[in-house]
Amino acid sequence: MNSFERMAPDQIARLSLAITATAEVLGQTITSEAAEMMAGDLADYPVEAVSGALKACRRELTGKLTLAAVLQRVQAADGRPGKDEAWSIALTAGDESETVVMTAEIRQAMVAAQPILSRRDVVGARMAFNSAYERLVSAARAEAKPTTWSVSLGLDPARRVTAIESAVRMQLITLQAGTQYLADLRIAPITTDGQAIAGLITGSTAEPSPHLREKLAEVRQIVDAAKARQKREQLKKAQADRVDTYLRKRKFRAAIAAAQRKEASHG
Template sequence: MNSFERMAPDQIARLTLAITATAEVLGQTITSEAAEMMADDLADYPAEAVAGSLKACRRELTGKLTLAAILQRVQAADGRPGKDEAWAIAMTTNDEFETVVLTDEIQLALAAAKPVLDAGDKIGARMAFISAYERFVGQAREDAKPVNWHVSVGFDANRRIQAVTKAMELKRIPREHGQKYLADLSIGPVTDDGRAIAGLLTGTVTQPAPALRKKLELVKHSMLEMRKASAERKTEMRIEAANELADRRALLIKQAQELEDRRAAQ
């Protein structure tokens, strides 16, 4: 199912003329019927993307203008990352503290490669991921679906803001969506009590309110206990962290399955 709005009749007419003119620039003559058929096939894509593709064809092609050449350039400009960048993005989901901005196709391909990755075969997992990713991207482009970036939130609040800001700069998520994320993730003004809590970590002395002093003593005691944790407890903590990462992966797989179910229902 196409998610773009189809071009209006007057846009298709102008596109037909642009195709004819582009062919002439490349030293080719095509019939009006052929140009109209090509324009009709391209009408399911954004007009700006098609216009940019025709411009690229005029600069790059040395042979005949073909529908395949135009489509190749339209699809390459859809904002989906290449296979190597997609794999790098997918691998950042291994860090449960990292906030990741990824596409539907990356999430689906990661779910497909997960069994191989869990078996410890990273090279095989990369091959499985790329194969699945190219298949999902190819299908999405064939269906003329726009790229959909979404945020998988990690535990580190600072990394969340950095990831969303970078995604906005790269125009991977709409500015209004990014601003909403940032508003949700924003941190309020630091109070005296907040500075006192920070002092536990930085060593800067700031007197907290009396009501908070007892809580800080408990926190300090807890931190000391953590430092004295036995090797057995440290192992338990590592297991807990691994379980949290597994839970996050399970959520990504569940979301990927929901995406796949929606694709199948369309």
């Protein structure tokens, strides 16, 4: 069942106009009925994802605009890893000391691969994993299911906080979820060093040992640098989006004007 909220009628109507305008930009004319039908088929996906897919189509397509082309770009932007990256994540999860953040499809595909992997047949396990993973991803995308990430906790407390902080920074899980993973009684740190490590996420303070203090300083430097880089990228993206929005609106108005002139000439 679709886990996204279906677009409202007014959103579908605007999407239909955007589809018509995108087709015009690509040198194609489609009927309002066809545009409305495409909009209805795309209405089960998030507005932002569909808008981004149409933008990608305007930039990338050299032929006609099709529903398949839009869907391909909508689904490719859902955040699910490719099969090679997914297999790498699955292998990492086999190390009990590692904390791994994975999607529901990776977790399920691991079930198919684990019996083969336990026989030390890595090649066979990878084939089984890839087959199951691609099938699961295709089914999830066909049902417009959003990508869900969860944390598989490892035994190493330092690696826990590094993996969870990274997942929060990449917006795979929320800050609240990351804090909860560390605050949960099942993984509550019982040593001073453990409390200091958890404090990186929770904001609590504890005096670490000199050795750990040096390591935490290195981690904070990495985190601060990553946050600064992310901020620069966000500013750059915001500026690019403003330019793209201006150009898209101008093309949209031009396409509508052209469509109106065409209708007038045939009137």
